[in-house]
Amino acid sequence: MDAPSPATSSVKSQQDWTRIGTVVGSTSTGSYTFILRSMQGKLGDIVATRAEVPAALSGRNETATVWGRIVSIDRFNPFFPAEAAQELADKNIEFLDTVLSGSRDHLEAEVLILGTTLGADAGAAQLSPLTYPVKPSAEVLYPNAADVRRLLVGKEDENTKQPMLHIGTLIGRGDVEVSLSARYVVSRHLAILAMTGGGKTVAARRIIRELIELGYPLIIFDPHGDYLGFFEKRHLFPKTKIQILYPMVRVRQDNVGIISDLIDKMGKRLTDAQQQFYIYLLNNTAVRDGESATDYLRRLIDHAAKVAAKKSRKDEDLSEELENTRGSTINAAKRSLEFVLGNLQQMETNNARLRSQARFKDYTFVEMPDPADSPEDIVAPNTVSIFYLAGYDHLNQSAIVSLVLEALFTHRSTLSDTIPPFQAVVEEAHNFIPSRQEGTDETPSLVTIRKVITEGRKFGTGLILISQRPSRLDETTLAQCNSFLVLRLVNPRDKNFVRSVMENLSESDANILQTFGSGQGIVSGQAVRFPLLVKVKFDEDLLSQAIGDEDFINSARQWTPNAKRAANTQVVKQNLKSVAAEAPSAPKQGATSRNKRRRGRRQGGIRPDV
Amino acid sequence: MLHLARTQSDIVQNKFVSSLSVIARTVRDLLENNGLVRKLAYQPTSYWPTVKGKSFAFIDGGVANIELPSAAPIGIRIGSYVVRPGDNSENREKFNIELALVDDLYSEQGVLYDDDFQDIAKLRDAARMVGETAAAYRLANRPKVERPDAIILHGPLVNPVSPYGLSDFPPFGYAACTTFLDGAEWHADDQKRQFVVVYLELLERLKATGVPVVGAVERAIGRHPVVLSRILDKLQEENLLKRDDAKLVRQEVETYGLNDAALFDVVLQEGEYLEPLPIMRQGPESKWPNEWLEEIRSYPKPLTTYLKPSDLVMPFRVEAFEQMDGFDKVLDLILHTSRLLPSYGFPVGLDIIDKFAKVPAWMSRGVRGQHQVVLLQKALESGDPATVIFAKRVLAAKGRDWLFRPPS
Secondary structure, eight states: OOOOOHHHHHHHHHHTOEEEEEEESOOOSSEEEEEEOTTSOOTTOEEEEEEEEEOSSSSSEEEEEEEEEEEEEEEEOTTSOHHHHHHHHHHTOOGGGSSOOOOOOEEEEEEEEEEEEESSOTTTSOOBOOOSOOOTTOEEEEOOHHHHHHHHHOHHHHHHTOOEEEEEEETTEEEEEEEEEHHHHHHHOEEEEOOTTSSHHHHHHHHHHHHHHTTOOEEEEESSSTTTHHHHTGGGOTTOEEEEEEOOOEEOGGGTHHHHHHHHHHSOOOOHHHHHHHHHHHHHSOOOTTEEHHHHHHHHHHHHHHHHHHHHHTOTTSOGGGTTOOHHHHHHHHHHHHHHHHHHHHHHHHHHHHHTSGGGTTOOEEEOOOTTTOGGGTSOTTEEEEEEOTTSOHHHHHHHHHHHHHHHHHHHHTTOOSSOOEEEEESSGGGTSBOGGGTGGGOHHHHHHHHHHHHHHHHTEEEEEEESOGGGBOHHHHHTOSEEEEOOOOOHHHHHHHHHHOTTOOHHHHHHGGGOOTTEEEEEETTSSSOEEEEEOOOGGGOOSSSSOOOHHHHHHHOOOOHHHHHHHHHHHHHHHHHHHHSOSOOOTTOOHHHHHHHHHHHTTOOOOO | OHHHHHHHHHHHHHHHHHHHHHHHHHHHHHHHHTTOEEEOOOOHHHHHHHTTTOOEEEEEEEEOOOOOSSOOOOEEEEEEEEEOTTOOSGGGEEEEEEEEEESOOBSTTSSBBSSOOSOHHHHHHHHHHHHHHHHHHHHHTSOGGGOOSEEEEESOSSOOOGGGOOTTOOOBOHHHHHHHTTTOOOOOOGGGGSHHHHHHHHHHHHHHTOOOEEEEESSOOOSSOHHHHHHHHHHHHTTOSOHHHHHHHHHHHHHTTOOHHHHHHHHOOTTEEEOOEEOOOSOOGGGSOGGGHHHHHHSOOOEEEEEOOOTTSOOEEEEEOTTOTTHHHHHHHHHHHHTTSTTTOSOHHHHHHHHHHOOOHHHHHHHHHHHHHHHHHHHHHHOOHHHHHHHHHHHHOOOOOGGGSOOO
16 A cells, blocks of 8 residues: 555645634735634744635636734733723722623734645645635634644755754744754845844854754854854864864955054044154055064054154154154154054953963964965864954954955955855844944944855855844845844834844734743744744753853852952052152142142152153 | 803703702602611622622623614524632633524514514514523522522513503414423413513512522613602601602602602712612503503512612612512622722623623624525516515615705
């Protein structure tokens, strides 16, 4: 005897679908309302109803299964008057003790129509739009898990075995798994948006894990170390090389402008004269390709110092173009460079200090390879490169992201075949692609990411943007994302922004964003067949011992001051006390506070270093 | 007319207010002097626990509004809401359609009336009154464990019957009578299946069950102050009030067209009610149909009172069978259920069952549509163009309402 075909089994299973309600009121080809049986369905559930629709060619009618998602449920009890509720509250009366009725609830559910499958086999055909409204009085059915699963996957993907990224299950329906189409995620970009605590890092980890399982090359820009756990848990991915890279801003002839950017953004804005001198410096201090920005800055400063010395000596050797440059201009430009160098060194120190924390004792941090010269050390199959950006300010982080992405994208776009297609994950994306209101001119990465996201589809450079403040993101860039995973969002500006960017997010969907629990969200776009409410799978085995929520209460409790530091302070205090006692007691009458300060210093015997 | 309204209205209104105040004070004093006013305390937090575990039934009927030129089918359903305060189980509330009376219930074949009758409104009213009483009887007739501790009807407990005692008023069908009497067979001739007889039979059976049954009348109709008259009569009968004084009071009240509800609204205070008095609801004997004199005389005289739940709302009439045990307790229940609707002031259980039993407009429309289809179909089947035109005219006909008058 022949085994039943999938279509036959689907037809049979459809007969087992539970009746959960009846269509009422006005229906359209986009939505309908039905009266729901008590406790038989919930928000986000996929439901189905049968409808007669005119066939496209034959002129006859055919039966379609109309698939929909419950987007809202209204519950009301016409037998429980509001003024009775007021009386119960005012007089502190128990509802149950009275003759009031609480059992005649009406549940009215609104369904957003997702599409139809024609014929008796629900999963057999491609999902197509509904062309004729659902009949009021039609039965609403609750399909079984297997049929919903078939619907979500679709026939095409099921047959061609396209790689999928499993992210979780339908909310409230743990038996139906939800997956994203991997090919759309890696080529058409994905945005993960959620407020703090909404579960965006968990969701990102889930997707990254799935991409790792596919051996897809990944780079992760990690400002807070949220993804360092992948290194700690690298034994879970034996075929994959996971490396943590710490940033090193390196300059090359073609990106020397980055130094100008840093001066512009970090230091004071240079005057025209200072700018002229700075350009002289750049032109006369050759860049050694791949040297660190700090080294190059040091050489620029040395050069400036030499020019200043020549100027003060009135050296004849001084270049002609500096004849009219005043010494103060040279010194001001030099001070700006020193300021930038100091900042950069401070950030490098911060990053190094963070890396050397005891919790990272088992971690290996590698200085990031030069993305222009050695991109294959960053992007390779079965390789995850995590850029640990902690310790750097936003500007420097942005500069680093810009440098890396620009270089990697250039390799891909010039078809040099040095690196394979890759996926870049940008955490805290609002710092890298801020909206115009946030001051976009100070963010070097904005232009790069815009370029990558616009043209990346052609060259296999996909992006996953993650942000907790969607409204602070650059709208043009975000709109290039073809798929969205939106978890809990409460801020009205964020919700409105997300609605404006996501074309297929209905108003009712936008309204439920704030009600999501951690890890619950809505996924929509090309990566799924239609918008779905999803509960993201939590990968407990990826939880890092080193990373996690800091226990500041405990840390503060156990904290003790550095004894040596305290002792040193004491020594200085006591010694200086005796010096201070020997100093003249009071200044002359009428002396200004400014004079007081100046005299005090001089009397200490120290010349101010001007 | 406008001039009169402008110049005289003020004077008339002032006089009305002062006169009303005098009448109210007089009636109030009379009631107080003779101990005819009682008071119930509204103490919800202590009251509701005392009725924990008891069950109360609320009954109301809904009538389908189907008007057709060619037919006037009857569609009535009687709903019951039985609730057990303090019960936490699923059985706390029970909603049920006790009776559904549809179409020609008047006929021997199991439908309602045996014969045709022109006044459809009267047929409907009669069926609704019998239906509501029958529903109460069904509940009261249950085994003791299922029997409610009190039954509250939406409307009068005993209605005037003489308007339905007309000689050509059709009798109920056999099956209908059996339905009304909770399955008890009623092998009687046409005369004994008449409304006047069946309704009386039901009331007597209901009374005999011993279950406290009351009717609460939401809206007062009629201008005659029946209850006040009865009180004045009683005081005269007991030689407590001079005839001329009673006449004067009556005269003053009637001058201003005050009915019982309007009068007692200004006389009674929060939680007060009149001492219940038996009142004959059947109107003057001179208007009774001769063939039903004996039966109508046998109708119960319901104990009647007016209860004012709070200062914010008008009092309403409550009726019970004479010799009913625990009328005060039921009034206490009615007060407390009325106060759950503070600004409406009527038992909330009746509000609930009213919504439940109401025949929705869409259902009436559906029935009307079906009747129209059948009528047109029959006309078309006849093949006679004149009949078809007539049918179409009948279906399209609208009343000559003043709203449809052509604009000037």
